[in-house]
Amino acid sequence: MQEIIIGAVSLGLLWAVMTIGVYISYSVLGMADMTAEGSITLGAAVAAQTIAGGGSPYLGLLLALLCGMAAGLCNGLLHTKLKIPSLLSGILTMTALFSVNLHVMGKANISLLRMPTVYSPVASLLGIDKGLSVIAVGLVICAVIIGLLYWFFGTEIGSAIRATGNNPHMARAQGINTDRTIIIGLVLSNALIALSGALIGQSQNYADLQMGTGAIVIGLASLFIGEVLFGKRNFFIRLSSMVAGAIIYRLIIAFVLKLGMPADDLKLFTAITVVLALTLPGIKKAAQSRRRALPGGPQDA
Amino acid sequence: MLKVTGLYKVFNRGTVNERVALENVSLTLEKGDFVTVIGGNGAGKSTLLNCVAGVYPPDGGSIVVDGVDVTRLAEYRRARHLGRVFQDPMRGTCADMNIEENLALARRRGRPRGLSWGVTRREREEYRAMLEALGLGLEDRLSAKVGLLSGGQRQALTLLMATLRAPKLLLLDEHTAALDPRTAKKVLELSDRVISEGGLTTMMVTHNMRDAIRYGNRLIMMSGGGIAVDVSGEEKKNLTVEDLLKLFEKARGDGEEIPDRMVLG
Incomplete structure (x- = not known):
């Protein structure tokens, strides 16, 4: 039982990073960005390939982050410059990413067994097992991301992005280049989602071409759970509630599986x-x- | 301050619904002019305002604001010269952001936005003073979400935002049409005060003949995509609703009717 809870909490913390990414596109910008499904796999693939090639796991995280930004940029350009509706531009980017991911990985999955991950130094340094080290790393990363985003969305650019999602007419009337703010938002969102993919891949010791399927729905479910439980009082609470929502989602899943629901129905x-x-x-x-x-x-x- | 020359705008070009919204409209506003724009439905008054604001790109002609040709300039780029208040109170503000954040967005209109704070402590004091002068009791609600305000309060706030950095041209697009008569009157009087205090060059679209006569130093009546009547100075001061109706009768195109709300409003 304890093992199941540790597993659910650690996975929840890593998916929380993805949930915060979905929050930026869905709640701040008001778009359901399907790119997420591709960029989470992209992140896992890039990080796994970096590690398999002998690179540092931390370099893998950084590269995953940058590739996620590129994916968000592509979708942003399709939507704003080529005027493709956001849902379709996301689907297009996601579909294109499927091929890109296959190129990055070269095969359907990459195993990271017995290879260093971002968790292994933490585990040996603190003398804890992998499950707990994932929780430690996840907590630190979530805290840093919440802190950075709390600052960023309070700045002039951050306010402009929020205004764009809330009322694009007003934003333009106030001199905000809404194309640019949408692109920045999508870049940021997909950077976090790819980072999340890189962290998840390393925690489960493999990257899989199919791991992104349904990811956006998982992100939205976590987001809604967080919103229902903690409300929309202020921005700090909202960001924190994404983390709580992602963890609770994983606990619920673990619970219903334990009750006997077939994994196929997840x-x-x-x-x-x-x-x-x-x-x-x-x-x-x-x-x-x-x-x-x-x-x-x-x-x- | 504003020079519109030969402005032309067609909607749905090449379809059965093709409609010429503006036909060769030319108009010059001197600095400090306050012109009211009136006309029936589809006369082109809102299209003219939206072309000047950059919402629609015109199909011909040019728009020059204070010597700068803005005809091809993106809406957000020309926003630095313009202050705008819309008909729909929801359109001018961000409902999910609070009052001070909305004001701070307006304060940065036409300025580069960077990574410094979106609202500074010093600004907050300024905003409090400005809102106090507005007399709507909003000065103690700086951190209230704008979505909680009434339509009239939102229009007053939008007006304050539009004039926070003195615009070269203030565009009011039937900004009191969605309000109840008492609130509409208050917002109009406030607009008039702000415009005369700042000596702002203003274009105000209205459907109300009385308001069009009462406010401003010049009145334009649009009909069928063109300017049908243009009165100013003494002539405008002595204008009555009856005169205006006669002028409209003379100028209107075939089948164009005077909407009731224009007369009754």
Whole structure:
């Protein structure tokens, strides 16, 4: 049991990085960026190939980050300069990335067994096993990312990006180059998602061409769980709630698997979770207004 | 301050829905001019304003603001010269950001944005003073989300944002049309005060003949994509709604009707 929880928390912390990336595209910019599915695999592939080629795992993280930025840049350019609707531009980038990822990996998966990862020095330094070292590294990385983003979105550029997602007409009327702010947002988002992929790949000791499939839905599920549990009070809490949401999502998954749900149904389960999260607020509101409309409802009290 | 020459704009060109929205419109505004623009639905008044603002690229003609040719300039690039308030109160502000953040975005209009803080402590004091002068009780709600404000408050805030850095040209696009009559009057009076205090060159589109007569030093009536009536000075001061209706009657194209709201508003 303890092992399952450690596994879920460590995986949750690594997926939290991805969830924060999804938060930037989905909640800040208001776009469902499908590029995520490709860039998470891209990150894992680049980092794994770096390590397999004898490079430092930390260099692998950096390269993954840069490649994720490039993927975000491609999608941003397709959407803003070529005027392709954001959902389609994301699907196009994701599809193109599938080939790119295959080129990077050269085969369907790369094993990292018995190779150094970013976790191994931490494990030997602190004298803990791999599961706990993933948690330690994950916590530090999440804390650094939250700190950096909290600062960044408070700056002039960060405010301009938030304004672009909130009201692009107003943003342009205030002299904001909305093409540029969208691109910066997507670059940032995919950098984090690729970084997350690199961290996940190293924690499970392999990179797999299919690991990105359904990633965006997992990210959204985590995002909604965080939002429901912690609200939207302020930006710091929102960012932290992404981490909590990602961990809780993993705990829920571990729990339902333990209860006997077949692993094959995981993606179906996740998709249904997202559908519920998207529709429940509307249903709740409709029910409330219906109750109010009835005589003797709360309004009459 | 503004020189529009031979402006031409067609929507849905080459389709059955092709419609000439602006036909050879020329207009010159001197510094400090406050011109009200009136006209029926589809007369081209909002299209003219949106072409000047850069929302639509014109299909012909030129637009010069204070000696700078902005005809081909992207909307966000010419924003440095312009202050704008829209008909829809939701359009001029960011609902999910708070009052001071919205003001700070407006304060940086036309300036490079970098990695310094989006709102500084010193600005906050300035904003408080400005909002106090507005007299809407917003000075103590700097950190309130703009989405919580009423339509009138949002329009007043948008007006403050549009004039925070004195614009070369202020564009008001039926900015009180979505408000109730009392609030509309307050926002109009506030606009008039801000414009005369700052000596701002202004174009105000309105559907209300009385407001078009009451405010500004010049009145333009548009019809069928062109300027049909252009009165200023003494003539404008002595204008009545009846005069305006007669002028409109004379100028209007075939089948163009005076919308009720223009007369009754």
